[in-house]
Amino acid sequence: MQEEKKRLESGTPAFRRLNLALFAAGFATFAILYCVQPLLPIFSQEFHVSPAASSLSLSLTTGLLAVAMLVTGTLSEVWGRKPIMVASLLSSAVLTILSAAAPNWPVLLVARVLMGVTLSGLPAVAMAYVSEEVHPKSIGLAMGLFIGGNAIGGMAGRLVTGALTDLGSWRLAVGTIGVLGLIAAILAWRSLPNSVHFIPRRAHPAELARSFADHLRDRGLLALYAEAFLLMGAFVTLYNYLGYRLIEPPYGLSHTAIGAIFVIYLIGTVSSTWVGDLAGRLGRPRVFWIMVAVTLVGALLTLFDPLVLILAGMVVVTFGFFAAHSVASSWVGHRARTAKAQASALYLFCYYLGSSAIGTLGGVFWARSGWWGVVALVTVLLSGALLVGLKLAVRPAD
Template sequence: MIEEKTPAFWRATLALCCGSFMIFSNLYVTQPLLPDFQQAFGISTLQANASLAVATLTLGLSLLVYGPLSDAVGRRAIMLITMSGVLITTLALAHVPDYTSLVLLRALQGFLLGGLPAIAIAYMGDEFSKRAMALAVGIYISANSLGGISGRLFSGLIADVYDWRASFLSAALLSLVCLVVFWWALPKSRHFSPQSPNPVRMLKDLGKHLRNPLLLPVYLIGGLNFFIFVNQYSYVTYLLAGEPWLLSSSLLGMLFLTYLTGTWGASISGRVALVLAQPLCMALGILLLMTGTLLMLIPSLWAIIGGLFINSFGFFFCHSNASSWVSRQALTSRASANGLYLVFYYLGASSGGFYLDPFWSNWGWGGVIGASLLVFGVTLLISLALWRKDPRPLSQIN
């Protein structure tokens, strides 16, 4: 097994982080471009959101395929093939003739984007020791946030200098670099035990995970938190693009630098979980999400940015612990268990806009804040209930 802080640990972690960076920079490349899409294609806010929502939807659904498939045929090849498909679709997005074509191509891209997230943590579970995995998951998820930051930041900047099509071309170039590093650095699986493809067994595995009282609550926490978190960024983009702020695409893209605190939160999550039980860590992350959300109710640009910084730390701190918890609690069919967690996670992201849009349309930003706090209150209660079931920190678990 790969032990923490060894050369093999850092090489494998570098590869998975490059892959994660590539996936999430492509997933979120459209988010700061939503006002540009509205102007270019004459569409509504809800229609513009479809460029993100459809990708997260098909990504989430794809995880039902990739997780069980990788349990049967292996991890590395699927990740490489799907990442190559992401690169090709990103290039194609720069040349779409209309918004319908863009949305359809984003749906295909979303399905390809699911290959790495569905499998990466399962690969770690196969190849890393438990302590090494707790550290690696935090670093890996910090790369998620860095990818999300970069995709949004550079797409906004490049759209201001050139146009939104150039944003996709720059994302493709960055993706090529990440793909080459991933192919070179990721070790082949040595501890993977294939299972014969069996659709009936795959469905039984998914059903078993859904009935597991230690897994289903965490699926709900991950899905409902992301349901709100990522869509808050979409609506804050609309808020700050309007009066009195009138921020440009490049400045809107810079809002996603607030994800940097999420990178920090994810990177320390494994160490904190050695001291505090992971469900308690999740609860602390959610309390921070509620605090940041309340701060954004103040009608000040600096208060809104401060709230986004707090929210990012809290979200990724919670998400990293939730992801690690799932892999630790799933003793069999680990990729299926992690894939199911991400199904909840990305279906939450794709549907959150439909939940928040009526609040935005009827009550503005205050409505978005109130609707967000309601959902975070639910996930806080779930995490505290899970804490009562298992109050042990990782240091007390063999």
């Protein structure tokens, strides 16, 4: 009990510093990761590649990110949380600036692949850091605020990119995101409290492999990992190909207007924080499946032709997705008793694997069946996520 009192609690100056640092880190990570999403139609035109090939600028990054997090999450069990997070932010920002000068499509893809490796040092490690340093009663709020930073960063990256592309070029836009990443990295370095409850582990391969195996034998964790794959696969697919739909007649939206659609991510900031705190009070199993159902309803709403209904559907999707992700990610940290960074890394491995694999597969559905094909794919994924969520409500992963 004495140890618990020393953990960071909401309302204290240390908790506010932690949230500022994690917000900045989440902002930078997701601005860098997703700044290319509104540029996919531009990449198709400038580099003469198909929509599915253009999506590789995002899918390759998330795919490498998924794999690399298994390594960096494990390294953080040995080297510590803060050093890994700061190095991740700094190196990713530098690579983003360099990618803005890429002379051709292969070089741009190589830069984005390397970013998948460097970005891996933040998400899973941050989840473990929160679970170790924050009081259990405040974990839901802290994780919600971190994911809120992710949402703001993802939104700002897309919005700034869309606007600056219309004003100048996509290279100017991506370079600006890199500079913002450098600023956020410095802020995180200065404000993030040093770990107090982190206990280094020995760099023994057999011991580290054993802890991985323990996580994979846990049925509750496996269910949450499946949710990560299904939810993120559905979410990123909708946003990947929404721009292709809205740039065509009868909508004919500009790149700035399409980028502005990502202001909807502000809804994710609200829902992740509010629902994360709500789940801490009412129980994760009770709240989680409802948020998955909300996401599914929003996806179906986008099938209607009026622009206002499409946007309303994306608002509902974004609210439900970020709320569900906030609950699930804090659930993993609570469920895993040891090697929390590894457990979080496995969750995010499935999360970004869904983004990479399903995000690119959605291009095939778009090419063959248009938006109806995209929504059909997403409906199957979210229906599966809802079934798993209902099972978790009956047999909670606590």
